[in-house]
Amino acid sequence: MKIKNICCIGAGYVGGPTMAVIAQKCPEIDVTVVDINEKRIAAWNDEDVENIPVYEPGLPEVVKEARGKNLFFSTEVDAAIDKADMIFISVNTPTKTYGIGKGMAADLKWIELCARQIARVAKNDKIVVEKSTLPVRTAAALKDILDNTGNGVKYQILSNPEFLAEGTAIQDLKKPDRVLIGGDVETSEGKEAMEALVNIYASWVPRENILTTNVWSSELSKLTANAFLAQRVSSINAMSELCEKTGADVNEVAKAVGMDSRIGAKFLKSSVGFGGSCFQKDILNLVYIAKSFGLKEVADYWEQVIIMNDHQKRRFAANIVKTLYNTVSGKKIAVLGWAFKKDTNDTRESAAIYVADYLLNEHAEIVVYDPTVKEEQVYADLDYLNTRSSEENRSKVTVVKDAYVACEEAHAVAVLTEWDEFKELDWQTVYRNMLKPAFLFDGRRLLDRKTKEEVGFEYYAIGN
Numbered sequence: 001m002k003i004k005n006i007c008c009i010g011a012g013y014v015g016g017p018t019m020a021v022i023a024q025k026c027p028e029i030d031v032t033v034v035d036i037n038e039k040r041i042a043a044w045n046d047e048d049v050e051n052i053p054v055y056e057p058g059l060p061e062v063v064k065e066a067r068g069k070n071l072f073f074s075t076e077v078d079a080a081i082d083k084a085d086m087i088f089i090s091v092n093t094p095t096k097t098y099g100i101g102k103g104m105a106a107d108l109k110w111i112e113l114c115a116r117q118i119a120r121v122a123k124n125d126k127i128v129v130e131k132s133t134l135p136v137r138t139a140a141a142l143k144d145i146l147d148n149t150g151n152g153v154k155y156q157i158l159s160n161p162e163f164l165a166e167g168t169a170i171q172d173l174k175k176p177d178r179v180l181i182g183g184d185v186e187t188s189e190g191k192e193a194m195e196a197l198v199n200i201y202a203s204w205v206p207r208e209n210i211l212t213t214n215v216w217s218s219e220l221s222k223l224t225a226n227a228f229l230a231q232r233v234s235s236i237n238a239m240s241e242l243c244e245k246t247g248a249d250v251n252e253v254a255k256a257v258g259m260d261s262r263i264g265a266k267f268l269k270s271s272v273g274f275g276g277s278c279f280q281k282d283i284l285n286l287v288y289i290a291k292s293f294g295l296k297e298v299a300d301y302w303e304q305v306i307i308m309n310d311h312q313k314r315r316f317a318a319n320i321v322k323t324l325y326n327t328v329s330g331k332k333i334a335v336l337g338w339a340f341k342k343d344t345n346d347t348r349e350s351a352a353i354y355v356a357d358y359l360l361n362e363h364a365e366i367v368v369y370d371p372t373v374k375e376e377q378v379y380a381d382l383d384y385l386n387t388r389s390s391e392e393n394r395s396k397v398t399v400v401k402d403a404y405v406a407c408e409e410a411h412a413v414a415v416l417t418e419w420d421e422f423k424e425l426d427w428q429t430v431y432r433n434m435l436k437p438a439f440l441f442d443g444r445r446l447l448d449r450k451t452k453e454e455v456g457f458e459y460y461a462i463g464n
């Protein structure tokens, strides 16, 4: 089966970059990315590719090459579904904020809406691909909706979880460690659908890196991969606290441990805590699934990864208060970095939000600088926590466009995102313009202790 038309529902951090790369690598396929968010679609269609809504190195170039040729962004969801042979569902699956499973389970409202819309619109057979991260066995629910509310149309459901990391999405998509495709391995129609998707990726990914499994293994592998990755960060962060008490240095420990080829060097960078839209949400979902099967020990085991991460964010903030003579009330704290990691404008679950919130509870005044995050996003993130009124957040937090301005007259600077440009700052100038003693808290182990102390800073770093 040769796929000619692809539709992707959801033009977010996954749908946009993923489809842009498929369109670039498969010029014979028309790819239409649709979304109900008109503003987002307008931004994807902005004449100036630098204004697309997702900040991701290398993405503007890919969009520029394919957009208008075989890559289209549109709000006309029905039309795109109707035309497509293959439909990717790439909508958000956040943690539920209400009802059963509140604060743990994935909210599948948007997934179900997509399924019902496909069922309503489709007139010919479709392959439906789960691109969103979903609880294991969601494909069964999708199939149920599609088969029972449709009009005789036959559907094949595939699971094709996405493993890209933000900030390196284009590189990850162009050279993935593996592509995972789960499908109905028992039937010839199922195998044919899987082969159709394998063929798309095979345009640029070596066949041996394309893995096919049954649907449930594929769905569960995505949650497992994120749980393992996040667990490594929480493991090294747990050690960072012990390092601070014992005189060991967490960077040295990570290096020594990571050189064991059985352990490996990646994902052992101690930090103020992991953020991002995926790790916490997916682990909570895993914990919820385990609990729903009565697997208490399994649930408790994974929940500890989140408990450790929350502790890391809190203890970083608490250390700022303690070091500043047990009060930050009325003191100006400069926050350098708001994104959850460098090279993205995504702030979802960023550690910076929680550190700032903690300091605001202690009546600090916060000045934020981040090279890609917009002022309104900073306020939206703080408002979302509902800790205080929106007016209060606006009166206590200032967002500026220059790191030096952020640090002027500050009692302390906290580096919360590992943006390269923070390494290059003229720290002497920063120091000169701060109140003394000038405190510098490095939540990313980005800076060099020796040179910062020579400048005059009181320097505190995670795990050292």
Ligand SMILES: NC(=O)c1ccc[n+]([C@@H]2O[C@H](COP(=O)([O-])OP(=O)(O)OC[C@H]3O[C@@H](n4cnc5c(N)ncnc54)[C@H](O)[C@@H]3O)[C@@H](O)[C@H]2O)c1
Residues within 6 Å of the ligand: 009, 010, 011, 012, 013, 014, 015, 034, 035, 036, 037, 040, 077, 090, 091, 092, 093, 110, 113, 114, 131, 132, 133, 134, 162, 163, 164, 165, 166, 277, 278
């Ligand atoms: N962000 C990542 O790095 C990443 C990586 C791998 C997997 N994932 C998973 O991919 C999924 C999408 O994540 P994201 O970060 O792209 O989310 P996102 O919030 O950036 O984008 C989702 C988009 O879907 C749209 N949408 C929701 N319901 C819709 C509907 N019924 N019709 C049309 N559009 C609709 C929203 O308007 C939004 O623009 C999630 O399940 C996530 O867990 C994310």
Ligand SMILES: O=c1ccn([C@@H]2O[C@H](COP(=O)(O)OP(=O)(O)O[C@H]3O[C@H](CO)[C@@H](O)[C@H](O)[C@H]3O)[C@@H](O)[C@H]2O)c(=O)[nH]1
Residues within 6 Å of the ligand: 133, 162, 163, 164, 165, 166, 167, 226, 229, 233, 266, 267, 268, 269, 270, 271, 272, 273, 274, 275, 276, 277, 278, 279, 340, 341
């Ligand atoms: O050694 C490390 C590595 C990461 N982090 C932090 O962990 C968070 C997540 O980072 P990363 O995994 O690089 O970015 P994400 O975009 O969240 O990507 C993760 O989540 C995606 C969504 O599911 C998956 O597709 C990716 O494979 C998975 O890496 C960030 O706050 C990082 O700063 C650390 O603190 N130390």
